[in-house]
Amino acid sequence: MALDPQDKPLAALVAPDILDLLEENPGAVAAETEELHPADLADVAELIPREQVPAFLAALPPARAADVLEYLNDDLRSDLLEEIPTEQAAALVSQMTPDDRADALEEMDEDVADEIVSELPAEARAETERLLQYEPNTAGGLMTTEFVSVAQDMSVDQAFDSVRALARTGRREATYAIYATDSQGRLAGVLSLRELLAAQPGATIADVARTEVVSVSPATDRQEVARITANYDLIAVPVVSESRHLIGVVTVDDIIDVIEEEQTEDIQKMGGLEALDEPYTSISFWGMIRKRGVWLCLLFVGSFFTATAMEGFEDELSRALVLSLFIPLIVSSGGNSGSQATALIIRALSLGELTQKDWWRVALRELPTGLTLGALLGLFGVARVVLWQYLGLWDYGPHYWRIGLTVGTAVVAIVTLGSLAGAMLPFLLRRFGLDPASASAPFVATIVDVTGVLIYFGVALLLLSGTLL
Amino acid sequence: MALDPQDKPLAALVAPDILDLLEENPGAVAAETEELHPADLADVAELIPREQVPAFLAALPPARAADVLEYLNDDLRSDLLEEIPTEQAAALVSQMTPDDRADALEEMDEDVADEIVSELPAEARAETERLLQYEPNTAGGLMTTEFVSVAQDMSVDQAFDSVRALARTGRREATYAIYATDSQGRLAGVLSLRELLAAQPGATIADVARTEVVSVSPATDRQEVARITANYDLIAVPVVSESRHLIGVVTVDDIIDVIEEEQTEDIQKMGGLEALDEPYTSISFWGMIRKRGVWLCLLFVGSFFTATAMEGFEDELSRALVLSLFIPLIVSSGGNSGSQATALIIRALSLGELTQKDWWRVALRELPTGLTLGALLGLFGVARVVLWQYLGLWDYGPHYWRIGLTVGTAVVAIVTLGSLAGAMLPFLLRRFGLDPASASAPFVATIVDVTGVLIYFGVALLLLSGTLL
Numbered sequence: 016m017a018l019d020p021q022d023k024p025l026a027a028l029v030a031p032d033i034l035d036l037l038e039e040n041p042g043a044v045a046a047e048t049e050e051l052h053p054a055d056l057a058d059v060a061e062l063i064p065r066e067q068v069p070a071f072l073a074a075l076p077p078a079r080a081a082d083v084l085e086y087l088n089d090d091l092r093s094d095l096l097e098e099i100p101t102e103q104a105a106a107l108v109s110q111m112t113p114d115d116r117a118d119a120l121e122e123m124d125e126d127v128a129d130e131i132v133s134e135l136p137a138e139a140r141a142e143t144e145r146l147l148q149y150e151p152n153t154a155g156g157l158m159t160t161e162f163v164s165v166a167q168d169m170s171v172d173q174a175f176d177s178v179r180a181l182a183r184t185g186r187r188e189a190t191y192a193i194y195a196t197d198s199q200g201r202l203a204g205v206l207s208l209r210e211l212l213a214a215q216p217g218a219t220i221a222d223v224a225r226t227e228v229v230s231v232s233p234a235t236d237r238q239e240v241a242r243i244t245a246n247y248d249l250i251a252v253p254v255v256s257e258s259r260h261l262i263g264v265v266t267v268d269d270i271i272d273v274i275e276e277e278q279t280e281d282i283q284k285m286g287g288l289e290a291l292d293e294p295y296t297s298i299s300f301w302g303m304i305r306k307r308g309v310w311l312c313l314l315f316v317g318s319f320f321t322a323t324a325m326e327g328f329e330d331e332l333s334r335a336l337v338l339s340l341f342i343p344l345i346v347s348s349g350g351n352s353g354s355q356a357t358a359l360i361i362r363a364l365s366l367g368e369l370t371q372k373d374w375w376r377v378a379l380r381e382l383p384t385g386l387t388l389g390a391l392l393g394l395f396g397v398a399r400v401v402l403w404q405y406l407g408l409w410d411y412g413p414h415y416w417r418i419g420l421t422v423g424t425a426v427v428a429i430v431t432l433g434s435l436a437g438a439m440l441p442f443l444l445r446r447f448g449l450d451p452a453s454a455s456a457p458f459v460a461t462i463v464d465v466t467g468v469l470i471y472f473g474v475a476l477l478l479l480s481g482t483l484l
Numbered sequence: 485m486a487l488d489p490q491d492k493p494l495a496a497l498v499a500p501d502i503l504d505l506l507e508e509n510p511g512a513v514a515a516e517t518e519e520l521h522p523a524d525l526a527d528v529a530e531l532i533p534r535e536q537v538p539a540f541l542a543a544l545p546p547a548r549a550a551d552v553l554e555y556l557n558d559d560l561r562s563d564l565l566e567e568i569p570t571e572q573a574a575a576l577v578s579q580m581t582p583d584d585r586a587d588a589l590e591e592m593d594e595d596v597a598d599e600i601v602s603e604l605p606a607e608a609r610a611e612t613e614r615l616l617q618y619e620p621n622t623a624g625g626l627m628t629t630e631f632v633s634v635a636q637d638m639s640v641d642q643a644f645d646s647v648r649a650l651a652r653t654g655r656r657e658a659t660y661a662i663y664a665t666d667s668q669g670r671l672a673g674v675l676s677l678r679e680l681l682a683a684q685p686g687a688t689i690a691d692v693a694r695t696e697v698v699s700v701s702p703a704t705d706r707q708e709v710a711r712i713t714a715n716y717d718l719i720a721v722p723v724v725s726e727s728r729h730l731i732g733v734v735t736v737d738d739i740i741d742v743i744e745e746e747q748t749e750d751i752q753k754m755g756g757l758e759a760l761d762e763p764y765t766s767i768s769f770w771g772m773i774r775k776r777g778v779w780l781c782l783l784f785v786g787s788f789f790t791a792t793a794m795e796g797f798e799d800e801l802s803r804a805l806v807l808s809l810f811i812p813l814i815v816s817s818g819g820n821s822g823s824q825a826t827a828l829i830i831r832a833l834s835l836g837e838l839t840q841k842d843w844w845r846v847a848l849r850e851l852p853t854g855l856t857l858g859a860l861l862g863l864f865g866v867a868r869v870v871l872w873q874y875l876g877l878w879d880y881g882p883h884y885w886r887i888g889l890t891v892g893t894a895v896v897a898i899v900t901l902g903s904l905a906g907a908m909l910p911f912l913l914r915r916f917g918l919d920p921a922s923a924s925a926p927f928v929a930t931i932v933d934v935t936g937v938l939i940y941f942g943v944a945l946l947l948l949s950g951t952l953l
Contacts, residue, residue: 286827287814
C-alpha cells in the first residue's frame with residue numbers, strides 16, 4: 016500500500032536529508048535513520064530517485080535493509096533484488112522473516128529467485144523451498160514457520176525459561192501466541208506469553224493452555240483464514256498438517272493485507288473490470304487498457320442484443336415514436352435496482368452472512384422488495400408523463416394517460432426483474448466456480464437492458480394496442 | 485458478523501445438546517461448554533430460540549457470559565441487556581473489556597444504558613463515562629483503557645515483576661505491547677513482552693524500548709487508525725492526549741472490524757444505496773426499502789433529464805428513427821466505462837494511493853485511457869452496423885456507413901466522457917465533504933446517460949445532416 020506523502024509527511028520530510036547524506040557521507044545513513052520505522056524507510060525508498068535506492072539499502076545494516084524490503088512495494092522490491100548481485104540479494108532475503116522471504120521470491124523472475132534460493136544458508140533454503148510449495152492464496156502461502164511451541168507436560172517455569180532463551184537468540188519468531196503440543200507433537204493448546212507469565216509456579220503448560228484452539232490447514236483459502244481471524248478476534252492462526260502437527264502460523268498483519276487485497280479485488284470487479292493486482296498509480300497504460308477493455312468489449316457486445324431487441328420493435332417505434340423517449344429512463348431503473356441488489360449480495364456472501372444455499376431465501380426477499388421499489392418508481396414514472404402533460408411541458412397526445420401507465424407498469428416489472436437478477440447473479444456465478452464479485456453493476460445492467468426493452472414493448476403492446484399501436 | 489451454520493458447524497452441532505441441558509440440568513451448562521470459544525457460544529446464542537437466550541447466558545459464569553456478549557451481534561446484545569434486570573446487566577457489562585462495554589452501551593437505548601452505567605462499580609463507571617464521550621468512529625471510540633505502561637527509567641527486572649503482578653490480577657489489559665513513559669508520564673517508547681523477556685538483566689526500559697512509536701490522537705478518524713495499523717504492521721496503536729499522555733490503546737481485532745465495516749459501507753454505497761449498517765439478513769423490510777428507495781428515486785428523477793433530452797430531439801428521431809435503435813447501446817457504454825473509473829478511484833482514495841490533490845493527474849491519465857477504450861468500442865460500434873448490413877441481418881438504408889460512423893464516433897466521445905466523469909466524481913464528492921464511495925455506478929451512469937444522448941444527437945447532426953437529418 017503506497018501512501019501519498021501528504022498522509023505521511025515523515026518520509027517526505029526526511030528523504031532530502033537522506034539523499035544528501037547518501038552523496039556526502041553514506042556511512043552515516045544507518046545511524047541517522049536508526050529511529051525511523053522500517054515502513055517509513057520503505058516510503059523513503061519509494062520517494063527518492065530510483066537509481067539511488069540500491070545505494071540507500073546498501074547503506075543500511077543487512078537486517079535493517081531486510082526490514083525495509085518487507086515494507087517495500089512488490090514491484091520495486093522485485094526489481095531491486097533482480098538487479099543486485101545474487102549473493103547480496105541472498106544475504107538480504109536471508110534476514111527476512113520466512114513468510115515475507117517466500118512472498119518476495121514468489122513475486123520475482125523465477126530464474127533469479129531460484130539462484131537466490133540456492134545461495135541461501137541450508138536451513139533457510141529448506142524452509143523457503145517448503146514455503147514456496149504452497150499456493151500464495153492459501154494459509155500455507157501466508158504462514159511463517161518461526162513460531163514458539165512447548166510440550167504441554169512442561170512446567171510453566173521450564174517453558175518460561177525456554178521461551179526466554181529463544182527470545183534472546185534474537186530470531187524473530189511470531190510470539191503472538193505460544194502453542195502447546197502433546198507427546199506426539201500434535202497441536203493441543205494455546206496460551207499467550209502473558210498467560211504464561213501469570214501462571215502459578217508448579218503448574219504445567221497443560222494446566223494453563225486453552226484447548227479451544229482454532230486452526231486451519233495449509234490448503235485453507237486465505238479468505239477463509241481472514242474470516243476465522245475476524246470471527247474469533249485472533250492475532251495469529253496456527254496452521255496444522257493432517258496429522259495435526261503445527262507447521263506454521265499466519266499472523267494478523269498478513270491477514271489485514273489479505274483483507275485489503277481481497278476488498279480491492281471485489282470493488283474493482285464490482286466496478287466491471289478485472290482486478291488490477293497493482294496500484295492505480297503504478298499500473299502501465301496498456302495494462303490498464305487490458306484490465307478495463309476486455310470487460311468493456313464484452314459488455315458492449317452484450318448490448319448488441321439490446322439493439323437487436325430494439326430493431327425487433329422498429330415497427331412499433333415508427334407508429335409510436337413517443338415510446339422511444341422513455342427507453343433510457345426505463346432501462347436504467349432496472350440497472351440501478353440490479354446494481355443495489357448485487358452489491359448487497361456480494362458483500363453478504365463475502366462476509367459469510369449468506370451462503371450458496373440461501374439463494375431461494377434471497378429470491379423470496381428480493382421479489383417483494385423489488386415489487387415495492389418498482390411500485391414507488393412506477394408512480395414517479397406515471398407522474399413524469401402526466402405532470403409534464405398537465406404542465407404543458409410536453410404534448411404526448413390524447414393517450415397520455417395510457418403512455419404514463421405503460422411507463423409505470425414497465426418500471427414496476429423492470430425494477431422487480433433488476434432486483435431479482437442482481438441478487439441471483441452472484442449466486443449463479445459462484446455456483447459455476449466463478450467469483451460472485453464479477454456480478455458487476457455494468458454486467459447486471461447489460462442483462463437487464465435487453466430484457467427491459469422486451470418488457471417495455473410487451474407492456475406497450477398490451478396497453479396501447481388499438482390506440483397508439 | 486453473523487456467520488452461517490454451514491461455515492461454522494461447531495455451533496450448530498452443539499446447540500441442540502445445550503438446549504437439552506438448559507431444560508434438564510442448567511447447572512451443567514457451564515462445565516459442558518467450558519472448552520468452547522466464546523465466539524462459538526455467541527453463535528449458539530444466535531442459533532437457539534430467542535426466548536432461551538437469557539437462560540443460556542444466566543447458566544454461564546458472569547465473566548464467561550460477558551465474553552459471549554462481546555461476540556454477539558449488536559441487536560441481540562442490546563435487546564438482551566435491555567430486557568434483563570438492571571443490576572444483572574450491570575454485573576455482566578462490568579466484566580466486559582472497557583472498549584467493548586462502551587460499545588455495547590452506545591448501541592443500546594440511552595435511558596437503559598444510563599441506568600446500567602449508574603449501577604457499575606465506581607471505577608468502571610468513571611472509565612465507561614469517559615469512553616462514551618468519544619465519537620464511536622474515532623480512535624477514542626475504539627480504544628480500551630486497560631493497557632500496560634511502565635516508567636522508562638525502571639530496570640527491566642522491576643518492569644518484568646510489575647507486569648507479572650499485573651497479569652496475575654487477572655485483569656484483561658491489552659498486553660499486545662508495553663508502553664514506556666518518561667518522567668512526566670508521557671509516551672516515550674514501546675516494547676513487546678517478548679522484548680522485555682529477552683532484555684539483559686540490569687538494562688533499563690529506556691535501553692530496550694523502541695522510541696519510534698507510532699501513535700494517534702483520540703479524535704483520529706477510525707479509517708486513519710486502520711490505515712496506520714496496516715501500514716506499520718501494528719497489533720495495537722497507542723492513543724495519546726495533546727500532552728502526549730497515553731490514554732488508551734486500539735487493538736488490532738477492533739481494527740479488523742473497522743476495516744470490514746468500512747468496506748461494507750463502501751461496497752453498498754458504490755452499489756447505489758445507503759449503507760445498511762446492519763446485516764442483509766437482519767434488516768427489516770421497510771428499513772431495506774428506505775435504504776434503497778431514496779437513491780433509486782433520486783436516480784430515477786435524475787433520468788427525467790435523459791427523457792427531456794430525448795424529447796428535445798424528437799424531430800430528429802422522427803426523421804431518422806434508426807437512430808433510436810442504438811441509444812441503449814451507446815449510453816450504456818458510457819455508464820460502464822464510468823463505473824470502472826469510479827471503482828478504481830474510490831478504492832485508490834480509500835487506500836491512500838491517491839489524495840485529493842491528485843485529481844488533475846488522474847484526469848490526465850483517464851483522458852487517454854478513455855479515448856483508447858472509446859476507440860476500441862467505437863470500432864465495435866461501426867462493425868455492428870456495417871456487419872449487420874453486409875450480413876443482411878438488418879437494413880439501415882443507403883447511408884448505413886454514415887450511421888455506423890455516427891455510432892462509432894458517439895461511442896468514442898461518450899466512453900471518454902464516462903471515464904473522466906467516473907474518475908472525477910469521487911474527487912468532487914470528497915471536495916464537498918461527502919463520501920467518495922457515493923459515486924456509485926448508477927450515479928455515474930445517470931449523469932453520463934443524459935450527456936450521452938446529447939452527444940449522440942450532436943454527432944448525428946454533424947454526420948447525417950443533408951442525408952438522413
